[in-house]
Amino acid sequence: MNHNSIVPLYAQIVEQLQNDIAKGVFSKTGRLPTEVELAEQYQVSRITVRRAVDELVSQGLVEKKQGKGTFVCAPKLTRRLDGPMSFTEMCEANGLTVRAKILEAGICVPEQASVREELGLREEEPAVRIRRLRYAGDKPLVLEDNFFPLEYAYLLSIDLENDSIYSYLREVKGIELQRTTMRLRIVRADAKLAKLLQVPRNAPQLEMRGRVVRLDGQTVHTSYQVGYGENFEFIVR
Numbered sequence: 001m002n003h004n005s006i007v008p009l010y011a012q013i014v015e016q017l018q019n020d021i022a023k024g025v026f027s028k029t030g031r032l033p034t035e036v037e038l039a040e041q042y043q044v045s046r047i048t049v050r051r052a053v054d055e056l057v058s059q060g061l062v063e064k065k066q067g068k069g070t071f072v073c074a075p076k077l078t079r080r081l082d083g084p085m086s087f088t089e090m091c092e093a094n095g096l097t098v099r100a101k102i103l104e105a106g107i108c109v110p111e112q113a114s115v116r117e118e119l120g121l122r123e124e125e126p127a128v129r130i131r132r133l134r135y136a137g138d139k140p141l142v143l144e145d146n147f148f149p150l151e152y153a154y155l156l157s158i159d160l161e162n163d164s165i166y167s168y169l170r171e172v173k174g175i176e177l178q179r180t181t182m183r184l185r186i187v188r189a190d191a192k193l194a195k196l197l198q199v200p201r202n203a204p205q206l207e208m209r210g211r212v213v214r215l216d217g218q219t220v221h222t223s224y225q226v227g228y229g230e231n232f233e234f235i236v237r
Contacts, residue, residue: 001042009044013052016042021061021072032062032070087134087142087225088164096136100144100161104131107153115147118211118222128153130160133196134227140197142227148220175214179223182210187226197227205229 001012017032026032033041038049053070056062064070091098107126110116119127128148133140148155158168169175187207194201207226213219 010048010051014055026072030071091136099135100132102160115222142225145224146221177212180211184208
């Protein structure tokens with residue numbers, strides 16, 4: 001701290017704490033020192049510390065939890081909603097590693113009439129179902145449940161735990177993808193979903209339903225995702 005600088009003391013503290021947050025100094029617990037501890041550390045008043053912390057709150061870097069202290073906010077992740085973007089592409093754009101846990105992958109007769117209608121199937125006609133729990137880093141983030149026409153059964157032979165279906169369709173099969181209407185709503189995690197996503201029961205989650213088609217309009221798959229939680233920003237163009 002430079003007490004003779006023209007830069008206000010609170011602004012110097014803000015810059016120092018920004019640097020500490022970026023370096024992961026508080027990553028073990030996520031908790032910042034108390035106002036008293038910071039005041040002693042920087043040899044300033046608690047009012048100055050409080051102003052600095054309030055500035056970090058306004059920047060979205062930390063949050064105050066009543067009776068618990070001040071904690072570093074988890075970084076916001078972003079996802080575009082202006083076209084078909086695979087979960088793998090979304091994670092890579094945010095600098096995260098990605099993997100999947102296969103919950104179901106095979107051929108079945110869809111029970112939902114809406115799925116049969118979107119795929120253009122007769123009542124007893126089978127389809128390919130791929131249901132996966134998607135991880136960003138070590139955290140389960142999204143439950144994904146998609147149905148494909150039977151002609152896409154070859155997808156069952158790729159590495160569904162590590163490979164991107166969209167990348168395979170585009171790069172290997174030469175299929176360009178585009179999204180039709182997407183429906184979004186907030187739902188509450190029931191016991192099963194809460195266990196899969198490792199979130200509290202009734203925690204709000206984003207549910208996304210839609211359909212992805214080829215350039216000629218033929219359906220590639222129905223799209224259902226639920227998850228994402230609170231640390232997401234969605235970009236709509």
